[in-house]
Amino acid sequence: MKKLFALVLVFAVGCWSVPKPMESIENYNVMLLHGAYESAKGITExxxxxxxYEESVYxxxxxxxxxxxxxxxxxxxLSKNVFEEPDIGNNRNAKNSYIYHWRAxxxxxxxxxxxxxxLGLRTWNKDKKFGQRRALVEEAQEVKAAIIDPEKPSNNxxxxxxxxxxxxxPDLYRQIPSRYILIDHSKGGIASREWIQNSDYYYGDVDKVITLDSPHEGTGALNMQLGLLLFCNKKAQKRFKENRA
Known part of the structure; x- marks a missing residue:
């Protein structure tokens, strides 16, 4: 009986630990997120x-x-070597690529x-300070969204x-990619983790997160500063206690 129980347990753990196969890449919004830059390289209000969808350049x-x-x-x-998209030069953009990387x-x-x-809060630009732009996850869907009326193109x-x-x-929504693969460089990976792990507006629609050189444990310079601050704070506390004695 013990052997049977052990076999069942091993089988159950094995089934649970095997990663689920991914769907076709056509069912995903693949997003690239850049790292930190100075604020002047962002977008002014x-x-x-x-x-x-209406934007023609990054x-x-x-x-x-x-x-x-x-x-x-x-x-x-990534477009050419991973997703094997034909090289069409300057005609390749967010509307005809698996990859969404259309703004900073x-x-x-x-x-x-x-x-x-x-990145993920769908009401991010509700006050329209940035015109018609939306949260990045919405923009990734938006550039691919289309309703086509073959009998009356004017209704498209x-x-x-x-x-x-x-x-x-719901039937129409299932026909467009609604899940995400995030490929993040540096601070972009920290933003993705913040959205997925710590926010109350994440709804489980990310299947993969790939981070490249993201400082998940902090940067060396920051860790050094925090360590120095902690050291100085301990010395100050010790001096305070000695003065009170």
């Missing part, structure tokens, strides 16, 4: 920004992991809590209008 300048057409950067490398964080020097809100919907309409109909 403006009510004039068009939606992600928004954010140098706060980027590279253009879709730039050979030396990871965006094109508004403030790349912001703390991870605020960057996490910009795209972008935000299509996404908002699709959400009202």
């Amino acid at each position: 403006s009510s004039d920004y068009p939606s992600a 928004l954010g300048g140098d706060a980027s992991l590279g253009a879709y057409s730039k050979d030396s950067r990871i965006t094109k490398w 964080f508004t403030n790349p020097a912001n703390n991870s809590i605020n960057n996490a809100k910009e 919907l795209y972008g935000q209008e299509a996404l908002d309409s699709i959400r009202r109909y």
